Amino acid sequence: MNILYLLIPLGLVLLAIAVWAFFWAVRTRQFDDLDSPAMQILLDDDRAPRKRRG
Amino acid sequence: MAADTRCFHCGSEVARDSHWQVRYEGGLQPCCCGGCQGAAELILGQGLGRYYEFRSGDARAPEQETADWSVFDRESSLRRYTLLEPDATRTVSLQLEGLHCAACGWLIENSLRQIPGVRVLTVQVSAERAELRFDPQRVSLSMLLRRLSDLGYRGRPLSFTGRDDEGATERRRALLRLAVAGFGMMQVMTFAASLYAGALEGMNAGLARLMQLVSMIVATPVVLFSAQPFFAAAWRSLRAGTLGMDVPVAASIGAAYLWSVWVTLIGHGTVYFDSAVMFTFFLLCGRYVEMSLRHRSGFQQHALARLLPESVLRMRDGRSERVTPDELAAGDEICILPGERVAADGTVDLGESEIDESLLTGESAPRRRVPGDTLTAGTLNMSHPLTVRVLRVGPDSTLAAVSRLLVQAQASRPRFADQADRVAAWFVGAVLLLAAGVAAYWLQQDAARAFPTVLAVLVVTCPCALSLATPAVLAAATSRLASAGLLVTRGRALERLAGADRIVLDKTGTLTRGRVRIERVHLLDPRCDAQRCLAIGAALERFSTHPIASAFASLDPAPGATGLEAEAGRGVGASIDGVRYRIGRYDYAAALCTSKLPRARDLPDTLQGMIVLSDTQGPMACFELSDPLREDVPDAVLALRARGLEPLIASGDRAGVVTHVAQRLGVVGARAALDAPAKLSWVRELQHAGHGVVMVGDGINDAPVMAGADVSIAIGSGTDLAKVSADLVLMGERLTPIVQAIDTARSARRIIRQNLLWAALYNATAVPLAAAGVLQPWMASIGMSLSSLLVVLNATRLLRRSGGRQSSHPPRARRIAEAATA
Numbered sequence: 001m002n003i004l005y006l007l008i009p010l011g012l013v014l015l016a017i018a019v020w021a022f023f024w025a026v027r028t029r030q031f032d033d034l035d036s037p038a039m040q041i042l043l044d045d046d047r048a049p050r051k052r053r054g
Numbered sequence: 055m056a057a058d059t060r061c062f063h064c065g066s067e068v069a070r071d072s073h074w075q076v077r078y079e080g081g082l083q084p085c086c087c088g089g090c091q092g093a094a095e096l097i098l099g100q101g102l103g104r105y106y107e108f109r110s111g112d113a114r115a116p117e118q119e120t121a122d123w124s125v126f127d128r129e130s131s132l133r134r135y136t137l138l139e140p141d142a143t144r145t146v147s148l149q150l151e152g153l154h155c156a157a158c159g160w161l162i163e164n165s166l167r168q169i170p171g172v173r174v175l176t177v178q179v180s181a182e183r184a185e186l187r188f189d190p191q192r193v194s195l196s197m198l199l200r201r202l203s204d205l206g207y208r209g210r211p212l213s214f215t216g217r218d219d220e221g222a223t224e225r226r227r228a229l230l231r232l233a234v235a236g237f238g239m240m241q242v243m244t245f246a247a248s249l250y251a252g253a254l255e256g257m258n259a260g261l262a263r264l265m266q267l268v269s270m271i272v273a274t275p276v277v278l279f280s281a282q283p284f285f286a287a288a289w290r291s292l293r294a295g296t297l298g299m300d301v302p303v304a305a306s307i308g309a310a311y312l313w314s315v316w317v318t319l320i321g322h323g324t325v326y327f328d329s330a331v332m333f334t335f336f337l338l339c340g341r342y343v344e345m346s347l348r349h350r351s352g353f354q355q356h357a358l359a360r361l362l363p364e365s366v367l368r369m370r371d372g373r374s375e376r377v378t379p380d381e382l383a384a385g386d387e388i389c390i391l392p393g394e395r396v397a398a399d400g401t402v403d404l405g406e407s408e409i410d411e412s413l414l415t416g417e418s419a420p421r422r423r424v425p426g427d428t429l430t431a432g433t434l435n436m437s438h439p440l441t442v443r444v445l446r447v448g449p450d451s452t453l454a455a456v457s458r459l460l461v462q463a464q465a466s467r468p469r470f471a472d473q474a475d476r477v478a479a480w481f482v483g484a485v486l487l488l489a490a491g492v493a494a495y496w497l498q499q500d501a502a503r504a505f506p507t508v509l510a511v512l513v514v515t516c517p518c519a520l521s522l523a524t525p526a527v528l529a530a531a532t533s534r535l536a537s538a539g540l541l542v543t544r545g546r547a548l549e550r551l552a553g554a555d556r557i558v559l560d561k562t563g564t565l566t567r568g569r570v571r572i573e574r575v576h577l578l579d580p581r582c583d584a585q586r587c588l589a590i591g592a593a594l595e596r597f598s599t600h601p602i603a604s605a606f607a608s609l610d611p612a613p614g615a616t617g618l619e620a621e622a623g624r625g626v627g628a629s630i631d632g633v634r635y636r637i638g639r640y641d642y643a644a645a646l647c648t649s650k651l652p653r654a655r656d657l658p659d660t661l662q663g664m665i666v667l668s669d670t671q672g673p674m675a676c677f678e679l680s681d682p683l684r685e686d687v688p689d690a691v692l693a694l695r696a697r698g699l700e701p702l703i704a705s706g707d708r709a710g711v712v713t714h715v716a717q718r719l720g721v722v723g724a725r726a727a728l729d730a731p732a733k734l735s736w737v738r739e740l741q742h743a744g745h746g747v748v749m750v751g752d753g754i755n756d757a758p759v760m761a762g763a764d765v766s767i768a769i770g771s772g773t774d775l776a777k778v779s780a781d782l783v784l785m786g787e788r789l790t791p792i793v794q795a796i797d798t799a800r801s802a803r804r805i806i807r808q809n810l811l812w813a814a815l816y817n818a819t820a821v822p823l824a825a826a827g828v829l830q831p832w833m834a835s836i837g838m839s840l841s842s843l844l845v846v847l848n849a850t851r852l853l854r855r856s857g858g859r860q861s862s863h864p865p866r867a868r869r870i871a872e873a874a875t876a
Contacts, residue, residue: 004261008245008268015241015272022233026226033178038156 061086063094064206065112067682069571069608078103087608093206102164109157113206123196123203125365125376126211132195134380135211139187145175146195148184148209150202155179158207165205169193184209210364228342231280235335238276245269246328246832253324266318266325273327277311281334283341297482305486306512307333310831313505324506329513329835336839337516340526340846362431362453366390366397369441379431379447386444390435396442398431399451404441408618410434436597437618485515492825506831510824514834515817523809526849531802534852540767540782540791547781550764551799554746557694557792558737558759561705561715562602563752564769564789566681570605574678579671586612587675590630591667594637598626602665605679624706624729625665635669639706639727643668664708683715690789691719697796699748702740704733704759733759750792767792801852809845816841 025031059068062076062083074085076094085091093113097105125131136144153159159179167174171192175185188198195211202209245265252262284304291298310330317323365376367389374389379397382388387403390396396409402425409423410433423429429442430452446452489511496504532542542548559565575584593611595603597618615628625638627646636643643666667675691701703724705712716724725736737759740747749763760766760780768780784791820837823829829837 001258001261005264008264011241012268012271015237019234019237022237023230026229026233029176029226031226031229032222033176 059084061090061112062106063090063113067571078106089206093204096204097161097165100165100168102161105157105161108160109155113152113158123199123364125378126195126199130381131211131378132190134378136195142191143173143187143189144195145185145187146198147212148186148199148202149212150177150182150184151208151210152206153179153182161205162202162207166198166201169198169201172198224345228338228345231283232335232338232342235276235280235331235338238272238280239331239335241272242269242276242327242331246325249325250832263321266314266327269325269327270315270318273311273314273331276331276334277307280338281307281330284334284337297479297486299479299482302482302485302489302512303333303337303516306330306509306516309505309512310509313509326506326509326831329509329831332835332839333513333516336842340842363395363397366394382444382447384444384447388442388444390429390440390442392435392437392439394435396429396431396433396435398442398444399446399453400429400442400444402427402429402440403443405438407438407440408436410436437616481515485512488515488821488825496827503827507824507827509831510827510829510834511821513831513838514820514824514829516838523813523845524806526846527802527806527809527852530849530852531798534798535782535791535795538791538794540784540795542782547765548795548799548802550746551748551782551796552803554748554765554796555698555700556702556740556745557699557748557750558702558704558733558740558763560733560749560751561703561707561712562681564750565687565703565715565719566683570602570679570681572605572677573680576676576678578666578673578675582674584675587667588677590635591637591675591677593630594626594628594635594667597628602679605677633669635667637667638665639708640666640673644673646670647672683718684789686788686790688719690793691721693790693793694796697793699796704728704736730759734762737762748792750789767795798852805848805852809848812844812848813841 060066061068062078062085064086066086068074068084068086072084072086074088074091075082076085076091076098077083078094078098083094085094090113097103126135132144136146138144150162153162156179159177162184163174163177166172166186171189173187175187177184186198188195199209199211245268249257249262249265251257281304284300284307287298287300288304291301307330310326310333314325314327314330317325362379364378366379366382367374368377368382369387369389382398386398388397388400390407392407402423404425406422406424409421409429423440428445429440432453489508492511493504493508496507528548531548535542562570572588575587577584577587588606588609589612592606592609593613593615595606596611596615597620612630615630617629617634619627624642625636627634627636627638629635634646636646646668647670664676664678666673667677694701700723701719701721703712703716703719703721705715705724705726706728707726709726712724712726716722725732728736737747737749741764746765747763748765748767749760750767750769751760752769760768765782766780767782767784769784782795816837820829820834824834
C-alpha cells in the first residue's frame with residue numbers, strides 16, 4: 001500500500017492541473033457563448049477558399 | 055403569384071403587385087420591399103447564401119430610412135466609443151439588435167469581414183455583442199454601422215462605461231466557484247470513503263493521516279473561495295438583524311471545516327471535510343441554476359437604452375452640431391426635430407408639438423407640449439421642432455429610473471418563492487434553537503458525540519431543497535418555453551397562467567397576421583380621386599402605430615401633414631394644405647363633418663375590415679382591407695378550449711368582421727368596436743366574475759389592457775418596449791406556443807407543489823433522527839444532497855418532455871445533418 005504515499009500527492013497535482021485548465025478556459029471566455037460555435041463549424045463557407053489575412 | 059407568397063428574406067407576406075425579387079440558386083425569389091431585397095442581394099452577393107439554409111427563423115426587415123450614423127465618425131465619438139490600439143487601429147464593442155439565431159452571428163461576422171480594414175474579433179449571439187477592430191484610415195465606424203443596418207440588424211457602439219457586461223462577469227465567477235467545489239468534492243469524497251472504510255476494516259494510521267491532510271488541503275480553497283458567497287450573505291443578514299437561509303449554511307460549513315482542521319492538527323478524531331465540501335457544491339449548483347434564469351430574462355434592460363436616438367442636434371453659441379446623447383450635459387440646449395426621439399429629459403424652451411409618450415405610459419394619444427412643459431427621454435416628437443433645455447442625463451434620467459424599476463421587477467420572485475423564503479426564516483430560527491438544545495443535551499449525556507450530532511442536525515435541516523424547489527422549476531419552465539419561441543419576462547406570470555380560465559384575443563395583429571393590405575378603394579364622393587385619397591390616407595397613417603397603418607406604408611404620403619390628433623383604437627386626423635382630414639373607424643372619421651350627416655348605408659357591404667377617410671365636407675373614400683388569419687389560429691383555439699381556457703375575441707373592428715371571424719373559429723364570446731378602455735373594462739368584468747384572464751395582443755395599442763389582465767402575452771413583432779410591458783413575449787408568428795405555455799405552467803405548478811411537499815416530508819423525518827444522534831454528518835450530507843437532487847431532477851422533468859421538440863423542425867435538422875456529413 002506504500003504506493004499510495006506517491007499516488008495521493010500525484011492525484012493532488014493532477015487536480016491542480018485540472019483546476020488550472022478550467023480557470024484558463026473560463027478566463028479566456030470559452031464558456032461565454034455556447035450556441036454559436038456549434039453552428040460555426042457547419043456554416044463556415046468552404047466553397048471559396050478564403051485568403052488568410054494577418 | 056399565389057396570394058400567400060412570403061418574402062424570401064423576412065417571411066412577411068408579399069403584395070401581389072410587388073416587383074421586388076432576388077435570384078437565389080437559379081430561381082427568382084419574391085421580396086416584400088426594397089429593404090429586404092437589398093439585404094438579400096447584399097448577403098447573396100457576398101457569397102453568404104448559406105445563411106438562408108441554416109437560420110432558424112425569418113430575418114427582420116431592414117429599416118427603410120437609415121439613421122444618421124455619421125455622428126460616430128467625429129474625433130470625440132471615436133475617443134468615447136473606441137479604443138486606440140498600438141498599431142493605430144481601433145476596437146469597438148457593439149450592442150446588436152435583431153439577432154435571432156446562431157446563423158445571424160455567422161452572417162454578421164462574415165459580411166463585416168469582407169470590408170477591407172475590418173477584423174471581427176467576436177460575435178456573441180447570446181449576449182448580442184460584437185467586438186470589431188477597424189483601421190480608421192480605410193474604413194469609418196459609420197460605414198460598419200450602415201452595413202449592419204443594411205443587413206437588417208442594428209449596432210449601437212458601447213461607451214466604455216456601459217461596456218462591462220456585469221452578467222458575464224458574475225457568470226464566469228460562479229462557474230469558477232462551482233468548478234473548484236466540484237473538483238474538490240470528487241477528491242475529498244474519495245478520501246472520505248477510504249477513511250470510513252478504513253475506520254471499519256482497520257487502516258494504516260500514517261495513511262489515514264495523509265488522507266486527512268490532503269483532504270484539508272483540497273477543502274481549504276473550497277471553503278475559502280467557493281463557499282465565500284454563503285459567508286458573505288450570512289454576515290449581511292446577521293448585520294441586518296434577520297435570520298437568512300445562509301446563516302445555518304455558513305454555520306455548518308464553517309463549523310465542519312474548523313472542527314476538521316482542529317482534528318487533523320491534533321491527530322485524532324473524525325474529520326468532516328466531505329460534509330463541508332459536498333454541502334458547498336450542491337448549494338452552489340442550485341445557485342447557478344437560479345442565476346442562469348435571472349440572466350436570461352435580463353435582456354430587457356437594454357431595450358430601454360435603445361429608445362434613445364443615435365444622435366441629437368445640440369445648439370451651442372448659435373451653432374448647431376450633431377452629438378451623441380451621451381455627450382449631453384444638464385443645461386445644454388438641444389433641438390428635437392419632428393419624427394425624432396427626445397434624447398434627454400428636459401423642459402421645452404421654444405415651440406409647440408405633439409409628443410407620443412405611449413412607449414413609456416401606454417397612453418397612445420399624443421400629448422401637446424408647450425414651452426415650460428417637461429419632456430421625457432425616449433418619447434417621440436411627432437409634429438414640430440422643439441428647442442429643449444436638458445434637465446437630467448445619465449443615471450438621474452427617467453429612463454434610467456424606469457430601467458432600475460424593471461430590474462426590480464425581474465428580481466421579484468413568484469409568490470411561492472417568497473413564501474418559501476418567509477417560511478425559511480422561521481425555519482432557520484427553529485433549527486438554530488434546536489441545534490442549541492441538542493448540543494446542550496448531548497454535552498451532558500455524551501460530550502464526544504455532541505459535535506457530530508449538532509453538525510448532522512445543521513446539515514440535514516438545510517432548507518435548500520425548500521428554497522430550490524421553486525427556482526429550479528421556473529428555470530426549467532422558462533428554458534423550455536424559450537425553446538418553443540416564447541420568452542418569459544416575469545416569473546410570476548407562469549403561476550397565474552396555470553390558473554387562468556379565460557383568454558382574450560385581440561383580432562388585428564393577433565388572430566390575423568397584422569399585415570394589412572388595401573384590397574379596394576370605394577369612392578364615396580364623386581369630387582375625389584383614388585390616388586389623392588390614398589396619398590392623404592398614407593400621410594395620416596404614418597402617425598399611427600395601429601397594424602392597419604402598415605397597409606399604407608408602401609404608398610407615397612401627401613406632404614405637409616400638421617396638427618396631428620390620434621385616438622386609441624379609433625383613428626388619426628391631421629390637416630393637409632389647410633384642410634382637416636380624419637381616417638379610421640366610420641363614426642370617428644364621419645364625426646369631422648358637421649354639415650352633412652354621415653350615412654352608414656353609403657358604405658359597401660363587406661365582411662372585410664375597412665376604414666373611412668373623411669374631410670369636413672363628408673366621407674371621401676372607404677378603404678377595404680384584408681388581413682388573413684394566422685394559419686394555426688383554428689388549431690390553437692381548439693387546443694385552448696380543450697385545456698379549459700375559453701377563448702374570447704376583443705376587437706376594435708366592426709361587428710360584421712368580428713362576428714365573421716368568431717363564427718369561423720367557433721368562438722362564442724366576441725365583442726366588436728371596442729377601444730382600449732372598453733377592452734380593459736371587459737377584462738375587469740371577467741376578473742370580477744372570478745376568472746383568471748390572459749390577454750393576447752400586439753402590446754402597443756392595447757398596452758393598458760395588457761397591464762390590467764392577469765397574464766399578458768405580446769406578439770413579438772411589436773416594438774422593444776412593448777415586449778417589456780408583457781409577461782410573456784411570442785417570438786415567432788404562430789400562436790400555438792401559448793398552448794405549450796399553459797401546459798408548461800400547469801406542469802410547473804404541479805411540480806413545485808410536489809417539491810415543497812417532498813422538502814417538508816424529508817425534514818420532518820430526518821430532523822428527529824439527526825437530533826437522536828442516529829445520523830452521522832456524512833449521512834446527513836448525503837441525505838440533504840439527495841433531497842436537493844431529487845427536487846432539481848423533478849424540475850428537469852419539464853425539460854425532458856420538450857425532447858420531442860427537435861422533431862418538429864425536420865427540415866432544419868436534416869439540413870444540418872446533411873451539412874455535417876458533407
